[in-house]
Amino acid sequence: MKSNKIFFSIIVPCYNVEDTLEGTIDSILKQDFNNYEIVAVDDGSFDNTSQILNNYKLKNNIKVITQSNKGLGAARNSGIKASDGIYICLLDADDLWVPNKLTKIYEIIKNKRYSLISNDEIIVSNNYLFYLRNNPPKNLSNLLISGNTLSPSAITIKKEIFDKVGFFKEGKKFLGVEDWDFWIRVIDNGEKIKHFPEPLGIYRRDIQNMSKSKEFTKRIINIHRNNSRYFHSKGIISTADIKNWETFLLISNFINHPLKTNLISIREHLIKGGFRYLLTYSFIRIFFKLIFRKIQGIVLTLSKYKRLKCIAKELL
Numbered sequence: 001m002k003s004n005k006i007f008f009s010i011i012v013p014c015y016n017v018e019d020t021l022e023g024t025i026d027s028i029l030k031q032d033f034n035n036y037e038i039v040a041v042d043d044g045s046f047d048n049t050s051q052i053l054n055n056y057k058l059k060n061n062i063k064v065i066t067q068s069n070k071g072l073g074a075a076r077n078s079g080i081k082a083s084d085g086i087y088i089c090l091l092d093a094d095d096l097w098v099p100n101k102l103t104k105i106y107e108i109i110k111n112k113r114y115s116l117i118s119n120d121e122i123i124v125s126n127n128y129l130f131y132l133r134n135n136p137p138k139n140l141s142n143l144l145i146s147g148n149t150l151s152p153s154a155i156t157i158k159k160e161i162f163d164k165v166g167f168f169k170e171g172k173k174f175l176g177v178e179d180w181d182f183w184i185r186v187i188d189n190g191e192k193i194k195h196f197p198e199p200l201g202i203y204r205r206d207i208q209n210m211s212k213s214k215e216f217t218k219r220i221i222n223i224h225r226n227n228s229r230y231f232h233s234k235g236i237i238s239t240a241d242i243k244n245w246e247t248f249l250l251i252s253n254f255i256n257h258p259l260k261t262n263l264i265s266i267r268e269h270l271i272k273g274g275f276r277y278l279l280t281y282s283f284i285r286i287f288f289k290l291i292f293r294k295i296q297g298i299v300l301t302l303s304k305y306k307r308l309k310c311i312a313k314e315l316l
Helices: 021-029 049-060 072-081 101-112 140-146 161-165 178-188 214-233 239-256 260-277 281-303 305-315
Strands: 008-014 036-043 063-067 087-090 116-125 128-132 155-158 194-204
Touching (some): 008 021, 008 101, 021 036, 036 049, 036 072, 049 063, 063 072, 087 101, 101 116, 116 305, 128 281, 128 305, 140 214, 140 239, 155 161, 194 305, 214 239, 281 305
Parallel strands (some): 008 036, 008 087, 036 063
Antiparallel strands (some): 116 128
16 A cells, blocks of 8 residues: 555644634644645634634645635535545544544555544543444444434545545535435445444534534434435335434433423424334334443443543543
């Protein structure tokens, strides 16, 4: 695999991230693997993000793309299209990598030449640590029924994959769920994702994280419904799978946001037909998959807590 070509292109979409951006870029510059480029995309920021990127550009020769605000999917796409690497690494501007992240991924690729690789992460929120298992779905049905189990900052993608399945969807209705839509197309195209079961980065979750918003839940449901209609027609998932997954999502949203409007959404969903699918095999299967994933995360967190704490202390 010896080549003068850039091996990794690291795409960093940026939108008003002055508080976290320096830490993110520094975690790239500390990598012990040197054959990479950084492509940062300023997606219409109006804080000091642009100035921070320009400072790094002058000192470290990174590529900086400036565009009007188009959303996360569009920012990633701009960076990917401007990149020169064989493999694309996605890194959100509030996340961090351990210093040997690229070395670890390279060692996997050079032996087996996988097209997609996922690795585990550590979720950090204030004083909270949790082991995030970014285990790829075994098949398309699992990805559709269990939801998104992959984190963009923990994924490496051979650039030619984008020629096969297309780029990330753009627009507000895909904001925060464009990665799930992309994984669905990847798996539907028959691509396999190799999982590396070690935490190679930190996923920083805070109050402003878009995955906690009410609109985010709506976007997830829309992505699921749009894809489910197609895959239901192909016999990949059942009507019960579709209804029960939406029920779990609405219940989970209510647990995270115990608002009257969210409780009303659950009631309306059940009245419209979701109720008759409860206590079926499909319901039980989804329930135990979600419970197992949560328990697995707790067990891994407890068993590896000292190591996770050391990594977090080193990077933060």
